[in-house]
Amino acid sequence: MRSDKPRDPVAGPDAGPEPPYPVRLSGPVIKGFGRGSKDLGIPTANIPADDLSEKHPELTTGVYYGVVALDPKTYHPETSEGSTSTAVVLPAVLSIGYNPFYKNTVRSVEIHIMPALTEPSPTAAGHEGQTKFNRLPDFYKTRLNLLILGYIRPEFDYVSLEALVEDIRVDCEVARESLLREAYKCYIVDAEKASGKVGEDRGWLPSGFSDWIAALDDSLIKIEVSATTPFTPRLDRWIA
């Protein structure tokens, strides 16, 4: 259970991500338990966690922050300049684990995408009225690339839903303040402006989307060609 100790305003070293971070995760946005928006008012984009223990044994259960890019072929939000064909890179906070408050038996990766760092934070303390978490148009099935930049805290059980929501609100603020530091902000600015290893990781974020669509289309075509062709089991489960 969460203690009453006040929370640190930032997480991770000021000098920038320390190994094992940045960690790259990628996957299609799948259905979760349907609680994020409905129960908590906090939508979380879930990506498959099946091969996490094998590929990323370093990722213990807990809450992390990072940056995400969504495939612009299936997710193209309208901006003041019209709709964009390049992937937007946005700050994110996520949980990896069993959601002890809900006592899940399977591990999930759940990502809450926050507004751009240049916009005011809707989750800041003292924000007028009830906290409204960031909400985008739905983007199920879209491929999401995530760069995890730091660890915030372990997962907890809570005495109430309100206490869970309040802790996630603080996570959003910790993630935002952490990412606003110079050594982290560079993962969000234009890829061309970042150099060295930071530039490599930043460059990876909006990459690989065309390969993914080809692979996905291929699986779907196989299904159409022959009803007896077994659907790739994992995709079958991911895509409603």
Ligand SMILES: Cc1cc2nc3c(=O)[nH]c(=O)nc-3n(C[C@H](O)[C@H](O)[C@H](O)COP(=O)(O)O)c2cc1C
């Ligand atoms: C930043 C963040 C922190 C979270 N921390 C916890 C936690 O400490 N304990 C917990 O039980 N669930 C935690 N959750 C998970 C929420 O309970 C979860 O997002 C919710 O159950 C929605 O699940 P769904 O996507 O399957 O609908 C956290 C989620 C986020 C985004």
Ligand SMILES: Nc1ncnc2c1ncn2[C@@H]1O[C@H](COP(=O)(O)OP(=O)(O)O)[C@@H](O)[C@H]1O
């Ligand atoms: N800010 C956001 N962060 C993450 N997902 C969002 C956001 N805004 C809208 N969504 C959409 O909401 C969906 C998640 O809502 P949620 O209630 O957690 O459902 P589920 O249980 O299916 O994950 C995401 O898959 C995405 O399509």
Ligand SMILES: [Mg+2]
């Ligand atoms: Mg979710």
